[in-house]
Amino acid sequence: MSPRRREFLYTLAKGAALGISRAAFTQASATLEKLTEKVALIAGAGNNIVALSGESGHLLVDCGDAAHAQDVLSLVGAIKTVINTHWHLESTGANEAMVKAGAKLVSSVDTQLWMTREIIHDWEKRTFPPRANEARPKETFYTTAITTFAGESVEYGVLPFAHTSGDTYVYFTQSNVLAVGDVVQPGRLPMLDWSTNGWIGGMQEAHRTLLRLANDTTRIVPGVGPVMTKADLQASLDTVTKIREHLVKLIKQGMGPKDMIQARAMKDFESQLAGDPDEFIYTAYRGLWAHARELGGIV
Numbered sequence: 001m002s003p004r005r006r007e008f009l010y011t012l013a014k015g016a017a018l019g020i021s022r023a024a025f026t027q028a029s030a031t032l033e034k035l036t037e038k039v040a041l042i043a044g045a046g047n048n049i050v051a052l053s054g055e056s057g058h059l060l061v062d063c064g065d066a067a068h069a070q071d072v073l074s075l076v077g078a079i080k081t082v083i084n085t086h087w088h089l090e091s092t093g094a095n096e097a098m099v100k101a102g103a104k105l106v107s108s109v110d111t112q113l114w115m116t117r118e119i120i121h122d123w124e125k126r127t128f129p130p131r132a133n134e135a136r137p138k139e140t141f142y143t144t145a146i147t148t149f150a151g152e153s154v155e156y157g158v159l160p161f162a163h164t165s166g167d168t169y170v171y172f173t174q175s176n177v178l179a180v181g182d183v184v185q186p187g188r189l190p191m192l193d194w195s196t197n198g199w200i201g202g203m204q205e206a207h208r209t210l211l212r213l214a215n216d217t218t219r220i221v222p223g224v225g226p227v228m229t230k231a232d233l234q235a236s237l238d239t240v241t242k243i244r245e246h247l248v249k250l251i252k253q254g255m256g257p258k259d260m261i262q263a264r265a266m267k268d269f270e271s272q273l274a275g276d277p278d279e280f281i282y283t284a285y286r287g288l289w290a291h292a293r294e295l296g297g298i299v
């Protein structure tokens with residue numbers, strides 16, 4: 001393929017990704033959609049937010065980005081608790097505003113620790129400074145936890161390192177709604193944040209954990225995109241598995257990230273999955289390399 005054709009296809013893929021984010025960005029404000037009697041999905045405020053409503057206020061899974069904090073507060077009113085699924089600003093940027101409005105922040109220990117550190121995303125040339133003290137969760141957990149809110153059992157726990165380390169699911173068992181954050185990224189080449197331990201093998205394991213939790217009527221809410229079924233989750237795992245097998249095969253042939261980018265290693269996936277293939281290859285490779293032993297000692 002000529003360099004021009006390759007450039008053109010990449011521009012198309014980037015345009016598709018931009019199209020999605022632009023649509024979200026131009027949304028006048030966040031929207032709320034009821035999933036069950038007590039549980040609602042708030043979209044358009046950064047990453048998806050799941051809200052469980054009780055008489056005295058709400059429990060939220062993630063709270064969106066900082067720019068939409070007021071939108072979220074006016075949509076739901078009083079917020080008692082926010083559980084962060086991971087440290088990214090699309091999901092936790094509104095943490096300070098939620099605390100100011102009286103909420104308690106809860107997260108895994110790793111997610112809280114990432115908020116105390118400067119994090120560098122070399123692939124997008126971005127540096128994230130440590131978060132303000134008020135933005136850091138004060139209640140943390142190492143493995144799993146359970147609480148009762150609005151008469152409903154809320155089970156949450158840490159997943160294997162996938163999108164980041166500290167990735168957390170939250171399961172409203174009676175309403176049968178499972179919030180999974182960015183561990184599941186339907187329709188996209190998955191963003192694997194290797195700078196905070198994300199990698200594709202962990203993403204497979206995290207999918208398997210979630211599949212064990214879900215049943216055929218569970219409504220699964222990813223960080224971005226519409227509500228999924230268990231069958232959709234299985235399809236997402238199948239795609240992630242195919243991508244991993246493909247990348248591992250290429251690494252075992254001695255290819256590095258530059259070789260893979262040059263060879264357009266993701267070309268068979270680009271028509272179905274949005275996202276920048278070059279960025280995906282680089283981040284996926286860094287994460288895989290950190291787990292070389294688990295892949296059978298690739299050197």
Ligand SMILES: [Zn+2]
Nearest residue numbers: 086088163182
């Ligand atoms: Zn994320």
